[in-house]
Amino acid sequence: MDYVEVKNWFRQVGTGFIELLYPAAEACPVCRQEPGYGHGIGKKCFQKIGLVAPPICRVCGRPLRLKVGDRGICRQCEENSYYFSEARAVGLYEGALREYLSELKYRYRPELGEALGKLLVDWVRLNPEYRKSDLIIPVPIHRQKLELRGYNQAELLANPLQRYLGIRVKNDIIVRDKLTESQNALSKEGRFANVADAFRVVNSTALPGASVLVVDDILTTGATASEVARMLLRAGALTVRVLTLAVGVIDTTWLEN
Numbered sequence: 001m002d003y004v005e006v007k008n009w010f011r012q013v014g015t016g017f018i019e020l021l022y023p024a025a026e027a028c029p030v031c032r033q034e035p036g037y038g039h040g041i042g043k044k045c046f047q048k049i050g051l052v053a054p055p056i057c058r059v060c061g062r063p064l065r066l067k068v069g070d071r072g073i074c075r076q077c078e079e080n081s082y083y084f085s086e087a088r089a090v091g092l093y094e095g096a097l098r099e100y101l102s103e104l105k106y107r108y109r110p111e112l113g114e115a116l117g118k119l120l121v122d123w124v125r126l127n128p129e130y131r132k133s134d135l136i137i138p139v140p141i142h143r144q145k146l147e148l149r150g151y152n153q154a155e156l157l158a159n160p161l162q163r164y165l166g167i168r169v170k171n172d173i174i175v176r177d178k179l180t181e182s183q184n185a186l187s188k189e190g191r192f193a194n195v196a197d198a199f200r201v202v203n204s205t206a207l208p209g210a211s212v213l214v215v216d217d218i219l220t221t222g223a224t225a226s227e228v229a230r231m232l233l234r235a236g237a238l239t240v241r242v243l244t245l246a247v248g249v250i251d252t253t254w255l256e257n
């Protein structure tokens with residue numbers, strides 16, 4: 001998606017193009033003070049999201065500062081290799097989107113997952129190569145976390161893709177065995193070590209030769225998504241791409257040295 005398309009996306013929403021596609025239904029699940037469209041979020045709440053716009057790193061999808069962007073790859077990706085072929089995100093993990101995701105994860109708001117998942121549908125519509133995926137796998141959460149939270153937020157985000165694009169969402173292929181520490185408090189190295197062997201493929205029949213789209217709420221270091229990709233490739237997947245709702249802006253300390 002180039003910059004013009006991102007601008008157009010904004011404009012379409014602003015001029016009510018979305019209203020034509022999705023008749024107004026219930027209230028916006030974020031603010032409940034404006035109409036939502038097709039169970040999606042309302043215009044005002046959408047426009048508060050900082051969308052990812054080019055130039056971006058061709059591997060991890062993070063916005064690039066122009067000078068770093070000569071090779072189209074960020075410094076983080078120069079230092080690490082990931083098992084996924086590329087990762088892309090809809091918005092920046094800051095401001096409004098950060099708030100929406102924290103509501104979704106910690107305040108039991110399943111309807112918000114559905115609404116935010118519609119943004120992934122819109123994104124994939126603008127990026128047709130992502131429609132060629134054979135199956136969609138949400139990053140699993142540990143059973144204990146699932147019981148506490150009531151749902152896997154990544155799965156809620158992925159469900160609209162199944163409905164609108166007809167690509168199957170599979171939550172029975174890979175599980176998370178290791179109850180890892182929260183990634184938030186860890187350094188970059190810590191995050192990679194923390195997720196090592198956290199996942200296990202339990203049903204690989206659909207994987208051989210498949211182009212897999214892994215969906216998650218946030219990509220920060222990419223450690224979690226990379227580990228999921230490693231396991232899927234090992235079980236026969238042909239390629240693994242990653243689509244998240246949000247991408248973390250790189251910690252400035254990682255840019256030094």
Ligand SMILES: [Zn+2]
Pocket residue numbers: 028029030031032033034041042043044045046
């Ligand atoms: Zn709203």
Ligand SMILES: [Zn+2]
Pocket residue numbers: 057058059060061062073074075076077
């Ligand atoms: Zn990168």
